[in-house]
Every structure is written in structure tokens, then in C-alpha cells.
Amino acid sequence: MKLFRFRGGVHPHGHKLLSNQQEIDVLPLPRRLYVPVQQHIGVPAQPVVVPGQKVLKGELIAAAQGTLSAAVHAPTSGTVVEIGPFTAPHPSGLPVTTIIIDSDGEDRWCDEQAHNTDPFSLTPQEISDRVAAAGIVGMGGATFPSALKLHLGHKQRVHTLIINGGECEPYLTCDDRLMRESADTVIDGVRIMVHAIGLEGASIAIEDNKPQAYAAMRSAAEPYPEIRVVRVPSLYPMGSEKQMIQFLTGIEVPAGTRSAEIGLLVHNVATAHAIHEAVRFARPLVSRVVTVSGGAVRNKRNLQVPIGTLVQELFDYCGLVENPARLIMGGPMMGQVIPHTRVPVVKGTSGIIALSQRELGEMQTMPCIRCGRCVGACPVGLMPLELMARVRAADFDGAIDYGLHDCISCGSCAYVCPSHLPLTQFFNFAKGELVTRDVEKRKNDYTRKLAADRQARLQREAEEKKRAAAERKAARAAAKAAKATEQETQA
Numbered sequence: 235m236k237l238f239r240f241r242g243g244v245h246p247h248g249h250k251l252l253s254n255q256q257e258i259d260v261l262p263l264p265r266r267l268y269v270p271v272q273q274h275i276g277v278p279a280q281p282v283v284v285p286g287q288k289v290l291k292g293e294l295i296a297a298a299q300g301t302l303s304a305a306v307h308a309p310t311s312g313t314v315v316e317i318g319p320f321t322a323p324h325p326s327g328l329p330v331t332t333i334i335i336d337s338d339g340e341d342r343w344c345d346e347q348a349h350n351t352d353p354f355s356l357t358p359q360e361i362s363d364r365v366a367a368a369g370i371v372g373m374g375g376a377t378f379p380s381a382l383k384l385h386l387g388h389k390q391r392v393h394t395l396i397i398n399g400g401e402c403e404p405y406l407t408c409d410d411r412l413m414r415e416s417a418d419t420v421i422d423g424v425r426i427m428v429h430a431i432g433l434e435g436a437s438i439a440i441e442d443n444k445p446q447a448y449a450a451m452r453s454a455a456e457p458y459p460e461i462r463v464v465r466v467p468s469l470y471p472m473g474s475e476k477q478m479i480q481f482l483t484g485i486e487v488p489a490g491t492r493s494a495e496i497g498l499l500v501h502n503v504a505t506a507h508a509i510h511e512a513v514r515f516a517r518p519l520v521s522r523v524v525t526v527s528g529g530a531v532r533n534k535r536n537l538q539v540p541i542g543t544l545v546q547e548l549f550d551y552c553g554l555v556e557n558p559a560r561l562i563m564g565g566p567m568m569g570q571v572i573p574h575t576r577v578p579v580v581k582g583t584s585g586i587i588a589l590s591q592r593e594l595g596e597m598q599t600m601p602c603i604r605c606g607r608c609v610g611a612c613p614v615g616l617m618p619l620e621l622m623a624r625v626r627a628a629d630f631d632g633a634i635d636y637g638l639h640d641c642i643s644c645g646s647c648a649y650v651c652p653s654h655l656p657l658t659q660f661f662n663f664a665k666g667e668l669v670t671r672d673v674e675k676r677k678n679d680y681t682r683k684l685a686a687d688r689q690a691r692l693q694r695e696a697e698e699k700k701r702a703a704a705e706r707k708a709a710r711a712a713a714k715a716a717k718a719t720e721q722e723t724q725a
């Protein structure tokens with residue numbers, strides 16, 4: 235298979251051996267789970283349970299609202315104790331509506347489980363319905379509703395399906411362990427997707443720093459020649475959707491375009507596993523594998539964790555050797571800093587990284603020396619130093635001209651910057667400001683529209699009143715004239 239290169243990229247230290255040596259362990263069931271109704275891109279799900287209600291594992295607790303949404307299910311059996319705002323790892327940093335469940339310790343599944351349905355006897359629509367019913371979202375961190383992606387697949391003439399086993403972020407090894415330990419179910423999920431989209435095959439890309447995962451997947455895929463397992467070099471950000479597409483196909487997805495629009499779909503290996511569970515056994519997405527790593531963690535490992543488990547529970551189980559200097563959900567390059575440990579694991583949580591003070595370092599920032607290293611590292615071909623200068627001057631329109639919207643926040647520029655400038659933070663700040671500006675503009679437009687509508691309504695009502703008064707006056711005059719005529723006739 236011919237492979238291509240993408241621009242830039244960096245080679246950060248992987249730190250993979252810290253957590254990928256042991257088999258996936260199962261976290262003991264927490265006593266209380268905090269399940270946000272929004273764990274996906276799109277519209278929040280709507281709770282369908284009330285406090286005091288008993289639920290079984292896998293039972294629907296919040297229903298999807300439209301297609302760009304995802305259902306949420308009870309991660310264990312127990313009682314709903316509260317529904318209200320709670321801190322969630324959402325980009326807004328705001329609390330989101332969360333369903334809090336006290337476990338009864340029995341972890342009893344609801345009986346809607348199907349028993350090994352043959353997925354290849356189902357229609358594409360039946361498969362995406364099952365995926366939607368299971369509340370599956372992109373588990374690599376993108377959290378786009380998977381059923382909608384499959385649906386786009388059978389609507390938009392997708393010609394290429396890529397399964398992303400890149401896991402290029404340092405520290406993360408959850409996909410590595412999943413591929414090693416569950417290669418058969420991942421391959422089955424991939425075959426189900428191929429069938430659902432009506433393709434002839436798919437390519438699974440795995441970075442060359444995961445030789446055991448590559449071997450396990452090759453062996454599991456051997457009976458299915460339509461499934462190609464491809465070894466790709468460890469080059470960050472290989473696991474980023476657009477870079478992986480470019481590497482495997484040579485196609486550059488234009489900025490602002492979804493890959494599905496040009497016939498390319500990318501799903502993560504953990505999503506393939508979840509699709510296998512949902513389509514064959516009607517099991518919703520209620521738990522996932524999470525890497526717990528970083529210098530502050532005593533026993534670094536991968537854990538099978540119920541959705542809604544607080545980060546603190548992971549640390550209670552794995553232990554800490556020091557207070558974390560920084561907590562990150564996801565990987566350290568593109569993950570999200572979380573403020574404390576009372577934040578729940580959600581469907582897109584691939585890892586919880588607790589960095590030690592030593593790992594974080596004492597990196598003093600210095601002025602830009604215009605060395606150009608950031609330009610060479612950027613996989614999108616931007617000029618990060620110029621972008622940063624525009625953002626610093628609050629010239630957001632200038633930053634847009636320099637490609638701010640194309641920036642994938644991969645952190646490669648900041649990684650190579652000898653002046654330790656927090657370039658990605660600048661860009662994320664600017665993107666946040668633009669979102670705020672856009673929201674404000676929409677609010678103002680809406681207010682202006684309301685005011686204009688009100689003015690038009692008042693004017694209409696005034697004219698209506700005037701017309702009615704004129705009509706009444708005319709009627710009164712006509713009645714008076716008629717009465718006068720009648721009196722004249724009588725006289």
C-alpha cells in the first residue's frame with residue numbers, strides 16, 4: 235500500500251511503557267456515579283428518569299435529541315439520587331446537567347440484551363439504529379455521534395474507511411491494550427462498519443511503536459482480506475484525523491470540510507469495539523478503557539471504568555506518589571486540563587494523566603527568537619509565530635487570515651519552541667474568544683430582530699386600531715344617516 239507524508243510533525247517522548255505492560259484491569263465498582271447528559275458533540279440528551287427511580291445497568295436514562303445527539307445509559311444498577319449541574323470535562327468548563335446514581339452493588343444488566351445477532355443479516359439502517367440506541371460516540375476523543383457518521387457513510391458515497399489505531403499522544407495506551415487483548419472484537423466491529431457503509435474493505439492504521447497490537451490485529455484480520463492492517467510511523471500528530479487521511483491516501487481534507495463530505499470516514503479502534511458490542515449484543519456504551527498515567531501516579535495502568543466514575547476513584551485505586559502538578563483528561567498534547575479530581579470519566583476519556591512537578595518542568599518563557607522551528611513542526615502548514623503575534627495584539631481577524639481556523643491545536647509548535655512559548659494556549663484562547671464573539675453577535679442579531687419584530691407588530695396594531703376606528707366611525711355615520719332618513723320618511 236502506497237503511503238504519503240504530511241507536513242511537519244514532532245517526536246515527543248512516548249512514555250508508553252509506563253502503562254502498557256499490564257493487562258487491562260477492572261476498576262472496583264464506585265459507590266456513586268456522575269453521568270453527564272452531554273458527553274458528545276451536539277445537542278445534550280434529555281433525562282428520562284427522575285430522582286428516586288431505580289435503574290438497571292444499560293437502561294436508557296437520557297434520550298438523544300435529534301441525530302446530532304447521543305443517548306446516555308445507566309453504567310450500573312442502582313437508584314437515581316439527583317439530577318442537576320455538576321462539573322464535567324466539557325470545553326466550556328461549565329457544569330452540565332448530570333444524573334447521579336447510587337450503585338446497589340449488584341451491577342445488574344437490564345434484559346434488553348440481544349443474544350448474538352448476526353450483524354451481516356441486518357440492513358445498514360438497522361445497524362446505525364442499533365449504534366444510535368447504544369449511545370456510541372467517537373471514543374478517540376472527538377465524541378461525534380457514531381450513528382450519524384455511519385448514516386453519512388451510506389448517504390454520501392463514502393469510498394474509504396480508516397480505522398485509527400494511531401494513539402500518537404504520549405502516555406496514552408488504552409487503544410494499544412484494547413487491540414492486544416480484544417483484536418477479534420475490534421476486527422468484528424470494523425467488518426460491521428464495512429457492511430453498514432457498503433464498502434469493499436477498510437484500512438486499520440497502527441503506529442510502529444505498538445508491535446504487539448499490530449501483530450494481534452494482523453492475526454485477527456487474517457481471515458478477512460478486505461481488512462488491511464497498516465503499520466505507520468510514530469510521528470505526532472499521526473492519530474489526528476486529517477493527518478492520518480493524508481498519510482494513508484495522499485488526500486488533504488480542506489479546512490472547514492468534514493472528511494465524510496469528500497468520501498472518507500475515520501473511526502477509532504475503541505469505537506469499533508463498542509459497535510461490535512452494540513450490534514451483536516445490544517449493549518450500550520456504559521464503560522470504557524482509560525489510561526491512568528503520569529509521573530504522579532504510583533501504579534500506572536489501563537482500567538475498565540464505568541462512565542461517570544470520578545477521577546478521584548481512579549487515583550484511589552492506582553495511588554499517587556505526589557500531588558499532581560497538572561491533571562489532564564486525554565493526552566498531554568491535545569487533552570484538556572481539569573481543575574480537580576471531582577470530574578467524571580465520560581465516553582471520550584481516553585486517559586487521565588497526572589503530571590509530576592518534574593515532568594512539568596520549570597520552563598521559563600522567553601521572547602520569540604524567530605527561529606522558525608514552529609513553522610517546520612506545524613502539520614497544517616501554518617506560521618505559528620505570526621499567528622501568535624496577531625493573537626497577542628488581539629487582532630483576531632488578522633489571526634483568521636493567518637489560518638487560525640485551520641489550527642488543530644495539536645501542540646507541535648509549542649513542543650518545539652525553544653522559548654517555551656505557550657503557542658497552543660494562545661490559539662485556544664483566540665478560538666474561545668471568536669466563539670464568544672460569534673455567540674454575542676448572534677445574541678445581538680436576535681435581540682435586534684426581536685426589537686424590529688416588536689416595532690413592526692406595534693405598527694401593525696396601531697394601523698389596525700386606526701382602521702377599526704375609521705370603520706366604526708363610518709358605521710356610526712351610516713347608522714346616523716339611515717336613522718335621519720327613516721325619521722324623514724316617518725315625518
Ligand code: SF4
Nearest residue numbers: 602603605606608651
Ligand atoms: S519556535 Fe518559538 S521562538 Fe522559534 S519562531 Fe516559533 S514562536 Fe518564535
Ligand code: SF4
Nearest residue numbers: 612641642644645647
Ligand atoms: S497547534 Fe496549530 S499552529 Fe501549532 S502546530 Fe498544531 S496546528 Fe500548527
